[in-house]
Amino acid sequence: MTIGVQCVPQSKKGKFEIMAANPRIIVVGGGLAGLSAVIKIAEAGGKVDLFSIVPVKRSHSVCAQGGINAAKNLKGEGDTTWNHFDDTVYGGDFLANQTPVKGMCEAAPGIIDLLDRMGVPFNRTPEGLLDFRRFGGTLFNRTAFAGATTGQQLLYALDEQVRRYESEDKVQKYEGWEFLSAVLDGNRVCRGICAMNLRTMEVRNFPADAIIIATGGNGALFGRSTNSVVCTGSANAALYQQGAYYANGEFIQVHPTCIPGEDKLRLMSESARGEGGRVWVPRKAGDSRAWNSIPSEERFYFLEEWYPKYGNLVPRDVATRAIHRVVFELGLGIDGQAMVYLDLTHIDRATLDRKLEGILEIYEKFVGDDPREVPMKIFPGMHYTMGGLWVDFNQMTNIAGVFAAGEAEYQYHGANRLGANSLLSCIYGGSLAGPKAIEYAKSLPAAQGDGGHAAEKKRQEEINTGLMHSDGTENPFKIWRELGETMTKNVTVIRYNKALKETDEKIYELLERYRNINLSDKTTWANTSFAFTRQLYNMLQLSRVVAQGAALRDESRGAHYKPDFPDRDDERFLKTTKAYFAPDVDEPRFEFEPVDTQFIKPRPRRYDAAK
Amino acid sequence: MAERTVKFEVKRQSGPDAAVVWDKFELPYHPGMNVISSLREIAANPTTVDGKATTPIAYDSNCLEEVCGSCAMVINGKARMACSALIDNLEQPVKLQPLTKFPIVRDLMVDRSVLFENLKRVKAWVPLDGTYDLGSGPRILPQVQEENYPLSRCISCTICMEVCPQFNESTGFVGAATIAQVKLFNQHPTGKVLKEERLHALMGDGGIQECGYAQNCVQACPKQLPLTRAISDIGRDVIIQSVKDLFTT
Numbered sequence: 001m002t003i004g005v006q007c008v009p010q011s012k013k014g015k016f017e018i019m020a021a022n023p024r025i026i027v028v029g030g031g032l033a034g035l036s037a038v039i040k041i042a043e044a045g046g047k048v049d050l051f052s053i054v055p056v057k058r059s060h061s062v063c064a065q066g067g068i069n070a071a072k073n074l075k076g077e078g079d080t081t082w083n084h085f086d087d088t089v090y091g092g093d094f095l096a097n098q099t100p101v102k103g104m105c106e107a108a109p110g111i112i113d114l115l116d117r118m119g120v121p122f123n124r125t126p127e128g129l130l131d132f133r134r135f136g137g138t139l140f141n142r143t144a145f146a147g148a149t150t151g152q153q154l155l156y157a158l159d160e161q162v163r164r165y166e167s168e169d170k171v172q173k174y175e176g177w178e179f180l181s182a183v184l185d186g187n188r189v190c191r192g193i194c195a196m197n198l199r200t201m202e203v204r205n206f207p208a209d210a211i212i213i214a215t216g217g218n219g220a221l222f223g224r225s226t227n228s229v230v231c232t233g234s235a236n237a238a239l240y241q242q243g244a245y246y247a248n249g250e251f252i253q254v255h256p257t258c259i260p261g262e263d264k265l266r267l268m269s270e271s272a273r274g275e276g277g278r279v280w281v282p283r284k285a286g287d288s289r290a291w292n293s294i295p296s297e298e299r300f301y302f303l304e305e306w307y308p309k310y311g312n313l314v315p316r317d318v319a320t321r322a323i324h325r326v327v328f329e330l331g332l333g334i335d336g337q338a339m340v341y342l343d344l345t346h347i348d349r350a351t352l353d354r355k356l357e358g359i360l361e362i363y364e365k366f367v368g369d370d371p372r373e374v375p376m377k378i379f380p381g382m383h384y385t386m387g388g389l390w391v392d393f394n395q396m397t398n399i400a401g402v403f404a405a406g407e408a409e410y411q412y413h414g415a416n417r418l419g420a421n422s423l424l425s426c427i428y429g430g431s432l433a434g435p436k437a438i439e440y441a442k443s444l445p446a447a448q449g450d451g452g453h454a455a456e457k458k459r460q461e462e463i464n465t466g467l468m469h470s471d472g473t474e475n476p477f478k479i480w481r482e483l484g485e486t487m488t489k490n491v492t493v494i495r496y497n498k499a500l501k502e503t504d505e506k507i508y509e510l511l512e513r514y515r516n517i518n519l520s521d522k523t524t525w526a527n528t529s530f531a532f533t534r535q536l537y538n539m540l541q542l543s544r545v546v547a548q549g550a551a552l553r554d555e556s557r558g559a560h561y562k563p564d565f566p567d568r569d570d571e572r573f574l575k576t577t578k579a580y581f582a583p584d585v586d587e588p589r590f591e592f593e594p595v596d597t598q599f600i601k602p603r604p605r606r607y608d609a610a611k
Numbered sequence: 612m613a614e615r616t617v618k619f620e621v622k623r624q625s626g627p628d629a630a631v632v633w634d635k636f637e638l639p640y641h642p643g644m645n646v647i648s649s650l651r652e653i654a655a656n657p658t659t660v661d662g663k664a665t666t667p668i669a670y671d672s673n674c675l676e677e678v679c680g681s682c683a684m685v686i687n688g689k690a691r692m693a694c695s696a697l698i699d700n701l702e703q704p705v706k707l708q709p710l711t712k713f714p715i716v717r718d719l720m721v722d723r724s725v726l727f728e729n730l731k732r733v734k735a736w737v738p739l740d741g742t743y744d745l746g747s748g749p750r751i752l753p754q755v756q757e758e759n760y761p762l763s764r765c766i767s768c769t770i771c772m773e774v775c776p777q778f779n780e781s782t783g784f785v786g787a788a789t790i791a792q793v794k795l796f797n798q799h800p801t802g803k804v805l806k807e808e809r810l811h812a813l814m815g816d817g818g819i820q821e822c823g824y825a826q827n828c829v830q831a832c833p834k835q836l837p838l839t840r841a842i843s844d845i846g847r848d849v850i851i852q853s854v855k856d857l858f859t860t
Contacts (some may be wrong), residue, residue: 023830033747041741054671055671055727056766060680119737121760147760156763160736168730175724193648199716228673262641262648263694354757358764365695378774431742477655477667520636520657521666525626526717527669529654 003227005414022047023441025434026208028235030056031150032423033406034214035158036430037437042165046438050162051065051174051195053230057159060216061426062226064151065359066271067068067143068115070108070425074129075206079140081105086600086611088421091137091315091412092386093558093605095248095570095576096187097596100290100393104428111427112144115483118157121146123355131357134274138314139610154423156449159242162386170605174206179235180530182211182402183243183456189444190401198531201524203460205453208347209441210401212433213239214426217385217407220535221437222492223484225382226258226267231569236389236408237538240545244397245390245578248412249542250549253417255383256319257342257376259366265381266366268342269359270419272376273312275351277344278318279303280375281332282503283384288513307607314607317416317559320380322400324493327379334377343375376429382492384422386413387546388577395433396440403437405429410576411426416556468524472516476533479510479517483543491547495562507543508587514540545579552590553577570602615640618660618704619649621668623718635660635704644829646686646693646707647672668707670719671828677833680766683773684709690773691834693719712854723769729785733812735792737802749800755812760796762841764834771828771838784816787828790819791841797848810845810852 025041025322027034030052041048052059071084084105089098116122116130122144123131131143165171176198183192183205183298192207215235219227242247257272257279258265273279282289283300303322304311314322323340327333334340344360348560353361363371389397389404391411396403405426412425445589490499514537521529555569556562575592581591619636638644638652672682675694682693686706687701698705707745711722715771772778772786793809796802813819822842829838849856 017617039742054673054679054681055724057727058673058677058681060674062678062766063674063676110744111743115741117737117739117745117801119802121763124751124756127755128752130747146763149678149764152766153760153763157737161739163731164734164736164738200811229675230673230678261645261675262643263645263651277777278752296639303849365677366697369699379853382815431789475655477651481655485624520664523666526669526720527784528669 003454005236008198021305023209023438023444024049024207025420025437025441026051026206026211027214028193028211029059029098029214029216029406029408030175031406032058032155032426033408033430034157034212035162035277036427037212037214037405037434038171039161039165040431040434042170042310043436044438044486045501048170048490049172049174049208051177051179051180051193053176053198054502056162056173057156057174058154060231061423062152063226063228064138064363064423065148065265065267066274066507067113067133069135069142069418069420070112070144070424071142072109072112072130072132072144075132075141077140079142081108081311084142085139086609087138088418089414089600090442090611091418092416093333093603094570094596094597095251096557099574099596102599104412104425107315108424108430111424113152115157118161120153122159124148125336133271133314134318136270136273136313136421137310139310143271143274143420145271145355145475146336147267148271148356151423154382154427165449166494169514175482179215179238180460181238181456182399182506183452184242185400187448188243188399189447190399191398191447192453193446194339194456195488196531199526200352201464201527201530203457203464205451205457207451209444210403210437212437213402213408214403214406214430215408218386218539218542219382220480221483221539221546222382222487223481224261224265224488226255226262226265227383231595232535233385233542234535234538237542238395239389239399239402239431240579241538241541241581242399243400245398245540245580247390247579248549248577249545250548250577251386251415251559252317252382252492254380255387256316256323257378258381258383259363259376260379260381261366266362267383267510268363268376268378269356270316271357272342272344272359275355277312277342278346279312279323279340279342281326281334281340283332285331288335293557297547300332309610310607314381315440317561318607320493320563323380329330337381339377339415340379341375342378342558345373345375351399351575362426380493382488385418386410386415392577394436395429396436401440401444403433405433410503415560417450423600445559467517467519467530468522470517470519473520474517476517476529476536479513480536480539483507483510483540487546491550493561495550495560496564497551497554497562500547503545503547504551507540511540539593543581548588549577549579549590568605617644617649617698618750619653620704620706621718622708623668624715626714626717630802634665635686640698644698646698646705647675647682647694649698649705650693668719669717678766680768683768683770685711690770690831692768695833710769712773712778713769726767726769726772726786726788729789730792731788732785733793733809734805735789736794737796738805751800753838755798759795761836761841762791765791765836766834768833770831774831776825776827777821777823782821784821785817785819786811787838787842790845791836791838792846794841797845807852811850813845814853819849820844
């Protein structure tokens with residue numbers, strides 16, 4: 001028999017093993033992280049299949065607004081990549097492993113150059129150089145931006161490069177396919193994925209020597225968030241149930257400035273404050289005067305008063321808690337409601353249009369007021385998943401051959417992400433995962449037998465058959481609504497152990513009710529509610545990781561705040577939370593891992609004065 | 612007082628070849644509701660006004676803030692994004708239909724992959740030498756950035772194609788969105804290395820000369836792209852290129 005691959009005659013086990021000379025990599029997710037990985041693999045001559053629920057140009061990365069951080073030091077401020085590293089670690093309350101964060105911050109200026117060469121229309125200075133603006137958690141102008149639609153512009157640039165590779169047959173796209181699970185062989189080594197076509201509902205296996213999960217965050221656990229519809233965390237949850245560690249799940253970023261909406265919470269970028277926007281409420285509770293009849297001395301610019309050094313640009317967790325305090329403890333919300341002003345009216349129109357048009361347009365369209373004329377009314381909303389699949393410094397999970405990058409993994413932001421670091425971590429993580437996956441795959445021995453493909457396909461088809469024959473009474477959309485309400489109420493800004501315990505019990509109840517589900521659509525063509533119902537099960541399982549992880553961490557750190565344990569406790573909790581699924585009890589178990597703090601010694605985190 | 616409600620009529624088709632039916636729904640009114648939140652409400656209780664149980668309505672959506680381009684549909688006769696269609700601003704009954712110029716998948720879902728194929732055809736990218744470190748990009752004056760940035764905000768919603776009288780099977784017209792991307796990349800200091808190839812791709816059948824200057828595109832574009840200006844600029848470049856071709860071949 002002739003085989004067109006390199007043969008290694010005898011392994012230690014005495015069996016015939018075959019190495020993949022030209023490995024095939026699967027990337028799941030077509031946002032910034034996934035596309036970065038695809039570009040690196042295609043450029044290195046690897047074969048890559050790209051899977052995405054939506055056409056990749058419609059991925060959630062388009063929603064990122066404010067910018068991307070890199071210490072290019074083009075403003076004569078003496079900024080350095082070390083400063084960026086220190087701000088990021090400090091902003092994340094020392095929970096992030098420092099080696100990968102340092103690598104990211106050092107790579108950032110080169111990443112900006114690359115994006116610039118790709119044609120991203122970054123805003124410019126009069127000399128034609130890149131312009132930079134202020135963002136939260138730093139005192140430097142470190143954020144490159146393209147108006148207020150930076151994520152969209154970055155995603156398009158990468159999408160264009162991938163389309164170029166696609167036209168050269170170096171990338172095969174599978175848009176409209178949803179990842180269901182990894183295919184694992186008898187040694188628990190990944191041999192591909194099992195996916196479902198969202199039109200034909202066909203379940204099919206795709207072999208690969210390594211896979212990269214870049215499926216983003218899990219906003220849907222909270223019902224309404226700033227996330228897109230596809231950000232369910234379902235792929236992550238599926239892998240967690242297959243044995244992948246899920247790390248720091250309890251760290252959820254609630255963005256201070258969103259427009260509450262019926263269907264979603266729409267983000268009002270931190271760049272609004274980066275460009276001088278001010279947050280305030282009337283000093284007097286119940287003040288019913290129009291905003292412009294309130295003189296400045298009767299306005300409470302609480303962020304500026306409480307945090308004089310950073311002012312409106314404190315990190316998001318700090319700003320969010322301040323708004324909560326003003327609204328719920330001091331009772332100063334506008335018109336007695338859960339809202340505060342985000343005011344841009346003192347900035348001239350031309351500047352606003354040049355730098356913030358994208359978000360002003362969103363406010364105008366969805367609220368009806370012009371924020372150039374009237375202060376915006378905003379409130380915090382769930383925004384970002386700091387936690388995610390546990391990965392090593394090569395972006396590989398604990399399942400051999402399963403890599404992860406972007407918001408889907410956990411390692412760059414610690415307990416709180418700084419604004420404009422997410423686009424950076426996506427591109428950096430994806431660019432690292434691609435080559436590392438190839439490296440891994442090149443020394444991968446061939447699978448024995450079918451590598452677990454038939455068994456996994458059967459398992460997934462059985463889940464589908466079970467759902468299609470469900471005849472219960474529970475509506476999946478109603479279960480989801482209840483999940484979101486509970487999670488938002490108890491597992492966001494302020495956390496109490498009693499409420500967290502009740503939340504976990506509620507999720508358990510919802511899982512029980514899920515077993516009595518009624519699928520109102522049992523057709524086998526473009527059945528969106530069927531796909532959603534599958535995701536819902538995974539969301540419920542992952543929600544328990546978030547709620548139980550929060551219950552276990554009896555301290556306050558970054559975005560995780562417990563009034564009963566108001567201080568950071570490095571002795572007990574300067575540790576990564578690692579959840580794993582225990583199939584026998586159908587719930588998570590937890591381990592804790594020390595954090596790499598070799599470069600910067602943890603110190604108290606405060607933003608009322610310079611660090 | 613009777614509870615305030617919102618009425619909907621939805622054009623439905625369970626598959627590309629299935630019969631068309633119109634389903635009517637009535638939902639309790641909430642302040643701030645939009646077409647997407649209404650479709651979700653229907654999914655949570657998929658029952659028509661006649662009390663008939665039906666399936667949730669299939670539709671595309673993702674970002675819900677008019678930047679991903681997914682949820683384009685025809686609402687009260689007008690092609691627009693469903694997420695930004697606030698019920699308060701719509702006449703009732705709210706009539707929802709799929710886009711008409713693209714193959715139906717199901718209900719309000721259509722297949723718009725033709726746009727992505729067109730973007731391939733015109734090589735809408737900057738041809739990089741590689742992603743390794745080659746230093747900073749070209750200097751670009753703010754005025755140039757300000758001209759290019761609006762073109763780069765196209766969300767690929769295909770509404771410009773939907774409303775274009777020339778975008779149909781007989782012309783094979785590529786549509787305004789693609790032409791705007793040609794202008795964007797032809798203006799980029801590095802991207803313009805492919806300028807001739809892009810202009811050639813817009814010549815002949817389905818090319819830029821199919822445009823009938825109806826100007827529907829520029830009025831319907833949810834992101835207000837300067838589409839007609841892009842078409843006239845690129846139309847001129849195509850003509851100049853054709854003349855050049857006469858002398859070089």
